[in-house]
């Protein structure tokens with residue numbers, strides 16, 4: 001087994017441990033921000049820094065090892081597109097005036113993004129099999145990205161209407177679940193893993209589930225505690241199931 005496979009498997013094991021931890025301790029940012037987590041920084045600054053390191057970490061091993069053909073390059077392009085949105089467009093659109101995040105959250109995210117980007121860049125320095133499975137994965141990635149972007153757009157509009165507070169989201173997959181933006185993100189990275197068909201990409205999908213499934217459960221609970229008439233049929237993350 002290669003060094004990259006061993007590191008990726010260990011990395012996935014850490015993701016599973018993190019998921020167990022996050023089910024008990026909700027990450028303290030956004031609606032779950034609370035005192036007691038040390039020094040804080042402006043939310044927007046933390047967000048831009050932590051999301052910008054990911055494409056850089058991906059590109060460094062690729063720059064060292066050289067490119068590896070069309071299919072790997074396409075996946076690198078999808079990664080860069082995703083992070084152009086996440087690191088630049090998303091924080092420009094979000095209404096975070098006055099909001100802060102604990103430094104420890106930003107530092108944890110930077111560490112995650114450096115390791116995740118490096119492993120995936122290292123893997124994409126090898127050629128990717130361009131079979132039918134590759135294109136199915138790219139399609140799944142696109143579907144997840146569409147759900148994620150559409151759901152984030154609904155939340156941006158809601159935030160503008162809610163005077164920097166929270167309202168019950170409506171429309172799109174919000175009619176069935178509390179966190180379709182998270183579901184879209186998870187589907188997106190599962191699609192990427194199907195297309196890339198390597199352990200680092202699989203570990204990113206596992207990490208995304210580990211980060212976002214516990215948070216979706218926490219958001220869902222928070223909606224029920226905060227809004228008396230929160231739609232009873234709505235699930236947290238997966239329509240009709242979870």
Ligand SMILES: NC(=O)c1ccc[n+]([C@@H]2O[C@H](COP(=O)([O-])OP(=O)(O)OC[C@H]3O[C@@H](n4cnc5c(N)ncnc54)[C@H](OP(=O)(O)O)[C@@H]3O)[C@@H](O)[C@H]2O)c1
Pocket residue numbers: 029030031094095099148152155156158159162165166167168169181182185207208211212
């Ligand atoms: N791949 C990963 O591991 C990973 C990890 C984390 C996030 N992400 C992605 O990053 C994006 C943002 O994540 P997040 O955890 O910040 O998502 P979130 O909690 O759903 O919040 C998204 C944005 O909408 C606002 N918002 C949420 N619900 C609202 C409501 N009911 N009314 C009014 N405004 C509302 C939030 O404000 P507040 O911030 O003030 O609550 C925030 O600006 C998502 O697309 C997510 O998929 C990915």
